[in-house]
Amino acid sequence: MSDYAELTVTTNFSFLEGASHPAEMARQAAFYGHRAIAITDRNTLGGVVRAWVESKGSGMRCIIGCRLDFRNRPSVVCLPTDKAAYHRLSRLLTIGKRRAPKGECWLDAADLSAHAEGQVLIVLPPDDADPIFEKQLRKDGQAFAGNCYLAGQHRYRGDDAERLAWLAAIAERAGTPLVATNDVLYHVPERRVLQDVLACVRLKCTIEQAGRRLEAHAERHLKPGVEMARLFRLYPDALARTIEIAERCRFNMDDLKYEYPDEEGLEGRTVAEELVFRVEQGVRDRYPEGVPDMVRKQVDHELALVAELKYEPYFLTVHDIVRFARTREPPILCQGRGSAANSALCYCLTITEINPAEGNTLFERFLSRDRNEPPDIDVDFEHERREEVIQHIYDHYTRERAGLAATVICYRMRAALRDVGKVMGLSADAVAALNGTIWGWSQDGLPEARVRELGLDPGDKRLALTLMLAQELTGFPRHLSQHVGGFVITRGPLGDLVPISNAAMKDRTVIEWDKDDLDALRILKIDVLALGMLTCVRKAFDLIEQHHGGRHTMASIPQGVKGVYDMICAADTIGVFQIESRAQMSMLPRLKPRKYYDLVIEVAIVRPGPIQGDMVHPYLRRRDDKEKVTYPSEALRQVLEKTLGVPLFQEQAMRIAMVAAGFTAGEADELRRAMATFKQTGTIGNFRDRMIEGMVARKYDRDFAERCFKQIEGFGNYGFPESHAASFALLVYVSSWLKWRHPEVFACALLNSQPMGFYAPAQIVRDARDHQVEVREIDVNDSDWDCTLEAGGAVKPLRLGFRLIKGMAEDEAQKVIAARAHGAFNTPEELARRTGLNARSLECLAKADAFRSMAGMDRRAALWAIKGIETNRLPLFAALDGPIAQEVSVALPPMKLGEHVVADYAATSLSLKRHPVAFLRDSLTARGILKTEALGQTRDGRRVMVAGLVLVRQRPGTANGTIFLTIEDETGVANIIIWKDRFEKYRRIVMGGSLVAVQGRLQREGIVLHLVAEHLIDLSAELGDLDWDRKLDVPYARADEVLRPGEDQRDLKIRSRDFH
């Protein structure tokens, strides 16, 4: 066996160039028995961690390096020999990236010279003999004497003997010894096909057009040492030098010592002392009447653990950030979550509000020395104000020491198919057909039957090749984006640790590693996230103080109020955090939450994990005492006791792997990581057998084992750990309490925090009115920008604000409010004159029918008046208070109520005047269509017909093609289930109808009603009768997946990313 190390390896982190994952490269090189492999992507260190992780334990070293491309000199491969050199390389890349726009790196020869100390440089030669290159090489030979080499490659281009001879000669003359490389682009020759496709995507051409711009052959793969020795048999020294260089490059990722920032203002205390100091202060604040023993013990236990693992600075930093938010004026509401957040420590540091004294079992999972996990604290902030916190972090720690983690955006099946399809010359039509009709098949690819359904031939070689390549491309990194809020903060310059680049967003800087990389390197990150509900809660607290008196905090909300739980059990939860979706709402009456921990379960149970693992029904049966609570084994009782023997949380799945399948802590940690990234690497398959066989060997039921593993796979998609559910459950309770105690305050705050949540303003307003809140129309003499509460009885009337008007700008609305301080407006002309609003804003107000306080003036009259104002003549008449000029009065056709409703929807997406369906009621009744409220009195299984506006259409990935449709009429909403075959039959109506009638059988489950659709009728055309030449602008809920597929997916992705 010939000793060899491959030193020039381009992975798929050189986007659209390398055709293998870093881990595949490392695995293959180890398989060939290479001494080492150097990962050298173009101007990035993005892929090195993955290769390094893979190479651990393989006996082969992974050399960290980079291929540097310059603006004014030939490229070089740069391999740091030690830690100092690594820092220099990282700094060099940071300089190049910070001076270039996102995704680019601008480097010059001078930058290389300034950072060359301690680096091995391998200069990459051009294809053909070139005297200019030789001159440059001689310069390099002198400048970097002893550290500079010339790469020799056997290119299989016919004249390799001649070319190598030329390279050897100039290397000799320049004093830059020749070193053998294969300039690798893929780990096995079979990947050449994908590499060609990537090149075509990069060149934006089809495979036929690419021609000679592609590589001529498939030789740029990793080759065994023997083969390299044969190719370089005339230059054995060049081969030996690979080992020599590998030996010189002693830098190892393990040596990267991550140092947490020193906190300032310690007044001479060490970090450990400071943490104890702050915690003790917190204990006194939290428990002024004395701390319960249990809490004392917990605090001491946690402090000891933190001290042992040396995580004090991390907790101090989180505390500082939270303290910053709390001391803003007005304060920014925030809340921590995550395993480390559910601790007595965090409660005392006011990072969380879950009181350890209230005796629940969340706190056992804090940190553990065997679990080998970094502490995990995410902090949610009000979504409208998170940017303040982010900029504070940049200011306080400086951009040199703080940066956002990256998110590696990978090809998903759809995008892969689109790109490969284009390259393979498939018609845009065929690609769209393949992509368009499929919701969520990204993991399994496209079954043959589906292809046939689309009228395509699965036997067609082109098509088969396209599908195969698209599958292969899926999971390839496509570009780096910024993590939603994960900050890495260091003591020394962050750019020395990892290259920093500019983000697409102004004022953001991003590092090159994502959270898994950081995890692997044990670099701590703090997630600074945005949460709309916190904005809403803070606004609600403000409103309560203003209108009802008393200042609430999250902690001051009375716990365990029966009325609140009654409301939750009745699924009366529109607008409530997390449990407002239809799936959640239909679970509530079955789960019947009665205490805080029930809410924790509620939040976690309606998730793909438990659903895919088929854990929901067993849990419900056991809860209702319909099934005996049993445990698969005594050992698992501990793990599963609090969820009645059914695993529901991500943590439990991990514990099962350890307790029941004999995984070590490290293996369980690997499993957790594989879960998070399995789509990209596909490594979870290995765990499957190990886990299931491990459990079977320990006498567990195979069926149970398989379900546990299924669930783990589900978690991989949208995992939900208990530690996050716990913090969310608190917000569920707080928002429920607000809705129950002050429905008008809650609705008002919710409207003022839009866009957020599941529902559109129309549904929030409707729900408020159902709860006896008087809702008043937008009016130029009464409304503010935000919705407001007006003086009234126990439940204050809610006045809608200008913010609901489409197209209205806030600064324009503020002019109205400011001018109104000097007295009410009497005519539109007067308003125009006193406010100086532009014509567009005036029209927006008229369209929204906001002039009713002027003697009942309707939108049509107001628009006529506004249209008659010649804004440019206004200054001349500024002094006049009367009408500008007398003009012929005009009789405009009067507006019918139906027209008004249509216009209301067009201007504000809601109408307080009347529900559109109410206008059609007589004709609906004549057709035997019931009001939705009548469903409550309908017997289970009866066939009925209802009609309503379509609010939400959803097709959950877990529901096998079933569509959930929610429709609304003037009396309420109806939940429709459309099985797949019915959907196929009525697809056009479901996807395109705005008013539909549904005939079906009623299905009752407690108080939950579903109508299982049999027939659908599109009545959208009848809405036209309200106004013969305008269509009703139906306000779909924000969660509608047809109108806002992108948005919703993004939300889901963000959510899923935060909970690992």
Next chain:
Amino acid sequence: MLAAVDPAAALVGLAPGMSVADARARVPELRLVDADPAGDAKALADFADWCSRFSPWTSVDGPDGIWLDVTGCVPLVESEQALAQDLVARAARLNFAARAAVADTPGAAWAVARYDDLPASSIRVLAPGEARKALAPLPVAGLRLSPEITQDLRRLGLKRIGDLYGMARAPLTPRFGEAVARRLDQALGLVEEPISPRQPIMPRLVRRILAEPISTADAIEHGLVQLMALLCRQLEEEGLGARHLELACFRIDARVERIGVGTSRPSHQPDHLARLLTEKIGEIAPGFGIEVMQLRVLAVEPMAPRQLGLDAKADGGAVAPLVDRLANRLGARNVLRLIPENSHLPERAARAVSVLDDRHRDKRPQDWPVARPRPIRLLAHPDPIEVMAPVPDDPPLMFRWRRIPHRVRRAEGPERIALEWWREPEAGTDGIRDYYRVEDEAGRRFWLYRRGLYRPETAPAWFLHGFFA
């Protein structure tokens, strides 16, 4: 986004402006065709030209309309009704679903054609003075107003054109400018509105009526030269060169004899072009005599006015006439040239096309692969040979071609060329060929290749693919 939908798509609720994703979600079997606004505009312009058979005054209106001023044209046909019907019927045969309206004013015709709910390929003729009544129930959009004004009018409840009849004009102007009043007056015929006709295109055609019929080749050639001089002057003034010419000879017995020629590059040299045609004069059967000669350009291309080079060779101009003469004499398909194709595979790297074939004019000399040497002669079918070579892939030491052994004196290789995986693969090739440039003892140079990688279990297949010298 959907730019337009056919009746079937409209029936299932699809409409222009809808996103493709949305439309597909509703109708997965939807067939999409890329919009081609430029092509549509051209087709419409052509159609407008074609309509000049009904009236000399035609013009295009927007992306989908055509104006015809038929004032005074009616005596030619029976009635306006008949004219419109004929027009729509002929349009239908051309696959246009046209609607036509005839009215006193362009505005009224426009509104009725678009907003009167006419079925496809139908017409409506308004009697003189009927416009006012006919327009009243139509939506205000029929007044050719901007979408903003149309929408504002609707918001004010002024939804139908008739709603505007009773309105005082004074309050309208400050609100909508004078557009509303003007368009209304134009539609009702209170204000004149001219329609601008399409510019006629000057035909590139010269013709000569002969004093007395001719029938000799000399006479035809003489006439041709004169016509050619005339035509070429015209082309030169326009900065154009002919690519395709036709000479038509009208015989006294009402038959027409035609000959045509093409050129490899645009030309307006009368001598050259005349010579090309002269060579074909023999094909003309003069019969009892030719009374009219007509020379017409069927295809032109712009020609930058060229300064004559000092070095005539650099001009390349000398070859073109020769090529043209050869091609016109031997047939365009028999005079070929090689063009570079973008492929690593030697047999696909070049392709022979007709010298007159225009489709490859964008190929440049630098499109030829120059990185690696290629044989001057490439065999269309590689010849199997027997080879002695060190394994796995060192150059051959000896090979036998057509039973004659050649000892290799010098060699270079392998140059590995992978087959194009996206086409059907050849069996047993590993998808590659290894090429070697070899020189035998007589100094002859060959291009050999081995098919596939060397495998100890099978004898490798070798081929001769070309000669360097």
